[in-house]
Amino acid sequence: MSPIPTADNGNLAERIVAFSHYLRDRGFRVYASNVLGALQGLQAIDIAERRDFFSTLRTHFVSNDTEWALFGEYFDSFWKGIPAKGVQEAEQEPQLPPDLTEMPAGEVIPDTNPPGTETLEELPEKEILEGATYSPIPSLEKRDIATFSKRDIRVAQLLMKYLISLFKVSTGRRTRRSRKPENIDFRRVTAKSLKTGGIPFKLYYRKKRKRPKKVVVLADVSGSMERYAHFVIPFVLGLRGVGSKAEVFLFSTSLSCVSPYMKKFGLDRVLEIMSREVPDWSGGTRIGHSLRQFNEEHGDRLLNRRTVIVILSDGWDLGGRQILVSEMANLKRRANCILWLNPLPIHSASYVPAKGMRAALPFVDYFLPADSLESLRKVGRTLSNILAEK
Amino acid sequence: MGTFRHFQSIDQVEEELAGARYIADRSLATVLFLSYRLQKPVFLEGEPGVGKTEVAVVMARLFETELIRLQCYEGLDASAALYEWNYPKQLLHLRLEEQGTKRKEEIERTLYGPEFLIQRPLLQAVMGADHKPPVLLIDEIDRSDEEFEAFLLEILADFQVTIPEIGTFKARERPLVVVTSNRTRDVHDALKRRCLYHWIDYPSFEKELRIVKTRLPGIDEALARQVTRFMQKVRSLDFLKKPGVSETLDWARALIAMERRELDPEVVRETLGCILKYQDDIRMFERDIWQDPEKRGEYLEPDSDG
Numbered sequence: 001m002s003p004i005p006t007a008d009n010g011n012l013a014e015r016i017v018a019f020s021h022y023l024r025d026r027g028f029r030v031y032a033s034n035v036l037g038a039l040q041g042l043q044a045i046d047i048a049e050r051r052d053f054f055s056t057l058r059t060h061f062v063s064n065d066t067e068w069a070l071f072g073e074y075f076d077s078f079w080k081g082i083p084a085k086g087v088q089e090a091e092q093e094p095q096l097p098p099d100l101t102e103m104p105a106g107e108v109i110p111d112t113n114p115p116g117t118e119t120l121e122e123l124p125e126k127e128i129l130e131g132a133t134y135s136p137i138p139s140l141e142k143r144d145i146a147t148f149s150k151r152d153i154r155v156a157q158l159l160m161k162y163l164i165s166l167f168k169v170s171t172g173r174r175t176r177r178s179r180k181p182e183n184i185d186f187r188r189v190t191a192k193s194l195k196t197g198g199i200p201f202k203l204y205y206r207k208k209r210k211r212p213k214k215v216v217v218l219a220d221v222s223g224s225m226e227r228y229a230h231f232v233i234p235f236v237l238g239l240r241g242v243g244s245k246a247e248v249f250l251f252s253t254s255l256s257c258v259s260p261y262m263k264k265f266g267l268d269r270v271l272e273i274m275s276r277e278v279p280d281w282s283g284g285t286r287i288g289h290s291l292r293q294f295n296e297e298h299g300d301r302l303l304n305r306r307t308v309i310v311i312l313s314d315g316w317d318l319g320g321r322q323i324l325v326s327e328m329a330n331l332k333r334r335a336n337c338i339l340w341l342n343p344l345p346i347h348s349a350s351y352v353p354a355k356g357m358r359a360a361l362p363f364v365d366y367f368l369p370a371d372s373l374e375s376l377r378k379v380g381r382t383l384s385n386i387l388a389e390k
Numbered sequence: 391m392g393t394f395r396h397f398q399s400i401d402q403v404e405e406e407l408a409g410a411r412y413i414a415d416r417s418l419a420t421v422l423f424l425s426y427r428l429q430k431p432v433f434l435e436g437e438p439g440v441g442k443t444e445v446a447v448v449m450a451r452l453f454e455t456e457l458i459r460l461q462c463y464e465g466l467d468a469s470a471a472l473y474e475w476n477y478p479k480q481l482l483h484l485r486l487e488e489q490g491t492k493r494k495e496e497i498e499r500t501l502y503g504p505e506f507l508i509q510r511p512l513l514q515a516v517m518g519a520d521h522k523p524p525v526l527l528i529d530e531i532d533r534s535d536e537e538f539e540a541f542l543l544e545i546l547a548d549f550q551v552t553i554p555e556i557g558t559f560k561a562r563e564r565p566l567v568v569v570t571s572n573r574t575r576d577v578h579d580a581l582k583r584r585c586l587y588h589w590i591d592y593p594s595f596e597k598e599l600r601i602v603k604t605r606l607p608g609i610d611e612a613l614a615r616q617v618t619r620f621m622q623k624v625r626s627l628d629f630l631k632k633p634g635v636s637e638t639l640d641w642a643r644a645l646i647a648m649e650r651r652e653l654d655p656e657v658v659r660e661t662l663g664c665i666l667k668y669q670d671d672i673r674m675f676e677r678d679i680w681q682d683p684e685k686r687g688e689y690l691e692p693d694s695d696g
Binding site: 029031033034037040041044045046049051052054055056058059060062063064065068161162164187190191193194197198238263264265269 | 399400416417420421423424427428430433435469475477478480481484485488501573576579582583584586587588589628629630
């Protein structure tokens, strides 16, 4: 964490840069262009007016609702003890540093291209990776989600927002050009026939895009699993092309479909309501029994060759092994593929898979860790690839 | 932005917005002032019905200039947003010219004249009116898809459009741009960081009351307070769609049209459709609130300071 500068350390421009670092340490995405913009903005207002000073920094340094909600507190803690007068005395005319983009990489995420010259495809990967390379937060990315403090959770949620945007699944309903004779593209046919006086010598076609696959999330929320569910479920649903069509089921001793409530209440409220209203909510896990419920009650509606099943569980199962094996086999037969996300440290030498997990593994196509933001990155990559496959 | 009426200060923006009957927080006035001074687009996010689109409408009114609106939707592409050639008209023209004695090159030249060009909102914004840059509203950007976002990024970077058959057009002066989003998905970082971000929240009781009284000057004071208080309480409930300020104004207008001076259980039930747009929400409200006399009383409390 950067130390909070005091009023006597340098001019205003330097402290604005320091403030941008302070925000970045807390998960904000702040680029060099934002800092330059903020400095230009401060030249246009009366910086003695603290509320306008605040609004000018906020509009440049914030880019989503989560950051917006956090900004006030961070602003207060950084500029604490610097009254508006102090701001005024610091520098009447904010001096721009010689060239912000020449600052050591990582001080502020540099804008590598002049605005407007990068494409969306090349830009996020490059910039986010640069940010990640030099970011002071990698420790948080590697840490076990279960060890997060309240403050860590807020920063991690911001980080996750950006992590999600790395993965895209093409989901547009817009049609594409096609060589096969399907739907005639009249607009193109007419345009091309101009050359030949309006006689269409060549026909052009368009085709519908393939629908992305459907995701069904089955999340174990018993005991310590609930902490992981808070991160993993929003992450999976946040991947582009997943969210609106995904179905979410929570299970412990029995299974509940929460898809209709997710949009309305959000996951946190849903978990809270479930723990209050479902008997035996935290009474352990019966994976096999819960899967049977899913297969019997929802299988016909949801399972087909374009359904991707995502199971989140540590595999500690109090139910029988036989039922788990038969229901996993059933699931495997009817779905496109099964991902099992496990929050326990798979790669450590001391890791011994739980009995339930061992029984289920033969039916699992992808067995991935989901204990940290870093492991979620891999989950995102794998899932996006699966969804985009023909 | 020489041809826009000149904003000298944030105070002036605040005053002029109020004069145009838009009640804005100081922070929004600051962002609009900066947008004007730094020539940067404004990116407004917030729940539906909190007045995001209205910002662009009011700014166009203040600048006495044209409002060009681009409504986004999934599948929106460059030809629907920028320009398109009117092919049928070109063909007709071609057929007519073939009867004449014009040479081939001459006919071709006339084929790509301005009368065959269909200008869509973004090209209109670049061309601008003769005397003043317009206000460009890009509404609900979150509904468009990513290809369109990338395309928009290019346009917003320098307000320049190349039409191969004619040439390159560059806006003489940048229009004031307002982009709105309802957060149905996250809009890309690259687009957002070229904009000034502002989140518009549901208003406080005092602010909403001011909005109601400003937009509906004839409303009875007691009714305005009662309606505002009712709406503030409704928003604390979990609905599929929480009512925004636009619903408050619609409801108040309906009550004025019905010549009501105060709320009573009957009129609330009759006009619930002005506030809640989903049958499930209406059912839940009637079941959980309206059938309980005590809760109903809380919602109908007369004149209170919120």
